[in-house]
Amino acid sequence: LQIMASKVADFVKKIGKVAEDDPRKVIHGIKVGIALTVVSLFYYARPLYDCVGGNSIWAVMTVVMVFEFTVGGCLYKGFNRAMATLCAAALAVGIHWIASKSGEELKPIILSASVFLLGSVATFSRFIPAVKARFEYGVIIFILTFSLVAVSGYRVDELLALAQQRASTVAIGICICVLVCILICPVWSGEGLHLLVSRNMEMIADSLEGMLLIELCAIKEGAATGNGSPSAKLQGYKCVLSAQASENSQANLAKWEPPHGHFGFRHPWSQYLKVGAAMRECACCMEALDGCTHSEPIQGPAYVKKNLGNACMRLGAGSSKVLKELAISLKSMRKSQKLGLLIEEMKDAVQEVRGALESFAVQLIVPPNSTSAEGATEEKQQSAVAAVSIKQLMETMPAITVA
C-alpha cells in the first residue's frame, strides 16, 4: 500500500511540475471546458429529444476535434474541417444524384465503388509531403464526410436539407472554438517558435561558456581536462538536437496565424527553420567537443598548454558572445550594433588559433599539447560552423528584422 501511495504521490508531483512549467497548459484545459460548456448550453436552449444524437453531435464533435493548444492549430483544423466538409458533401450529393438517375440496381454499386475509390485515393494523398503538411486533417474529414453521406440512404432533396443543417452546426462549433481560442489568453505558434529558436541559441552560448569554464579550470590546475560534474547549463545544447520536430510543426502552424504582436503579415517563418538547422549543426559540434573533454587525454608536456589554450579560450569566448548577441538581436528583432564588431573579434580569434597551429606545424618549435590541440581543432571547427551559421543568420536577420 505504501508503494502505491508513494507512486501516486510521484505522479501528482509530475502533474504539478507540468502545470508549473507551463501554466498556459492549465489555461488551455479551462478554455476547452468553457468552449464545451458554451456549446452544450447552446443546445440546452432547445433540447433534442427528437432524434438519435441529431445535429448537436456535430457541434460538440467539432469543438472537441478542432480546439487546439495554439491559435495556429485551431485555425488550421477549423479551416480544414470547414473546407473538407463542404467539398465532400457537395461531391457526395453529386454522386448520389448520378446514382439515383442510374436505377435501383446500379445505385449501391456506384456508391460503394465511389467510396472505395475516393477512400483509397484520399488516404494515399495523406502520404504526399505537400498535402501532409497543410491538409492532413482536411483529408481525414473529407473521407469521413463523404463516406457518411454516401452510406446514408437518403434521397437527394433530403440530403440537401440535412447538409444545410450540418453545415450550420459545424460553423457554430468552429466559430466558438476560434473565438475562445483567440480571445482568452491566446497561445501563438509563431511566438512559441520565435522564443524556442532564440532560447535555443542562448542555450548553445551558455553551454559553450560552461565548457570553456571547465576547460579553463583544468588548464589552470595543469591537470587533465575536467571530469567535473556536467551541469545542467552545460547540457543545454542537447535540447537543441531534439528540437527539430517541434520547430517544424510550429512553423507549419504559424503560417495559419493572422498578424499579431510584433509579427506582421507574411512573417518569414521558414527562415526560423534555417536558423534552427544551423543551430543544430552548432549543437553537433558541441556534442563532439563535449566528447573530447570527457575522453582520456593523450599525455604530453604541460608547459605548452598556455599558448594554444589561450587562443582557444579567446575563440570560444568570442563565439559565445556572438551567439548571445545574435540571440538578443533575434529576440528583440532589431539589428545589433555590436554584432559586426564581435564577429570581427571572433574572426581574429579564428586566425589566431590557425596561426598557432601552423606555427607548431611548420616551425617545429614546440609540439602542440595534444589535449589542447584537440580542444583547439574542435573549437576552430566549432567556430567555423558558427561562422557558417552566422553567415546564414546574417542573411535571414534582415528579413526578420524588416518584417
Added chain:
Amino acid sequence: LQIMASKVADFVKKIGKVAEDDPRKVIHGIKVGIALTVVSLFYYARPLYDCVGGNSIWAVMTVVMVFEFTVGGCLYKGFNRAMATLCAAALAVGIHWIASKSGEELKPIILSASVFLLGSVATFSRFIPAVKARFEYGVIIFILTFSLVAVSGYRVDELLALAQQRASTVAIGICICVLVCILICPVWSGEGLHLLVSRNMEMIADSLEGMLLIELCAIKEGAATGNGSPSAKLQGYKCVLSAQASENSQANLAKWEPPHGHFGFRHPWSQYLKVGAAMRECACCMEALDGCTHSEPIQGPAYVKKNLGNACMRLGAGSSKVLKELAISLKSMRKSQKLGLLIEEMKDAVQEVRGALESFAVQLIVPPNSTSAEGATEEKQQSAVAAVSIKQLMETMPAITVA
C-alpha cells in the same frame, strides 16, 4: 498555361515517387477503401432511412479514425477508442442519473458543470508525458463521448439502450479495421523500427567509408583535403540525425503489437531507442568530421601526412567494419562471430593513433600535419564514441538476440 502544365507534371512525378519509394502506402490506401466498403455494405443490407445519420455514423467514423498505417497504430487507436467510449459512457450515464434525481432546476447546472470540469481536466491530462505517449487518442474520445452523452437530453433508460447500440457499432468498426489491417499485407511498426535502426547503422558505416575514400584520394595526391562532390552515400548520416521522432513514435506503437515474425512477446523495443541515441552521437561526430574535410586546411609540410594519415585510415576502416558487422548482426538478430575480433582490431587502431599523436607530442620528431591531425583527433573521437556505442550495443545485443 505551360507553366501550369509543367507544375502539374512535377506534382504527378512527386506522387509517383512517393508510390514507388514505398508501395505499402498505395496498399494502405486500398486497404482503407476495402474497410470503408465493407462497412458501407454492412449498412446497405438494412438501409437507415429511419433516423438522421443514426448508428451507421459510428461504424464509419470508427473506421476512418482508427485505421492507421501500421498494425501498432491501429491497435493503439482501436483499444483507446473502445476503452474511452466505455468509460465515458458509463460515467456520463452515472452523472445523468444523479442529475435526474436532483430535480429539473439543478439538472442542467450539474450536467454543464460536469462537462466543464471533465473537459478541462481531461484536456490538461493530455499534456502529462505518460498519458500523451499511450492514451492521447483515448482522452480525446473520452471528452467527445462524455460531452455527447451529457449534452443529449435523454432519459437514463433511453440512454442505456442507445449506449448498447453504439457500443456494438463501434465494436464492429474496430473489428473490421483490425482484421483488414492485420490480414491484408500488414505493416508492423516493430519491423519498421528494426529496419530503420539497422539501416541507419549501415548508413553511418557507408558515410564513414565514403569520407575515408575522399580523404585517401586527397592524401595520395598530396593535395588538400577533398572538396570533391559530396555523394549521396556520404550524406547518409544526416538522415540519422533527424530520425529521432520517427524512432520514438514507432517504438511507442510497437509496444501495442502482438508477437509476429522474429519478434516475440515483450521484445525489448525500448533498447532500439538507446541504440538510436548512440547512433545519433556517432552521426554528430560524422557531421563534425565532415565539417573538417570541407574546411580550408591549415598549411603544413606534406611529407608527414603518411604516418598519422595511415593510422587514421586504419582506424576509420576498422570502425566502419565494426559498424557494418553490428548492423548485419542486428538485422539478423544473431550474435556475430567476427565482431569481437573486429573490435579488437579497432581498439588497436585507436592505440596506434594515440601512440602516433603522443610520439609527435613528446619526442619532437615531426610535428603532426595539422590536416591529418584534425582528421586524427576527430576520428579518434569518432572511434571513442563508436566504442561507447558499441559498449551500449553489446549490452543491448544479448537482449535483442535472445528475444
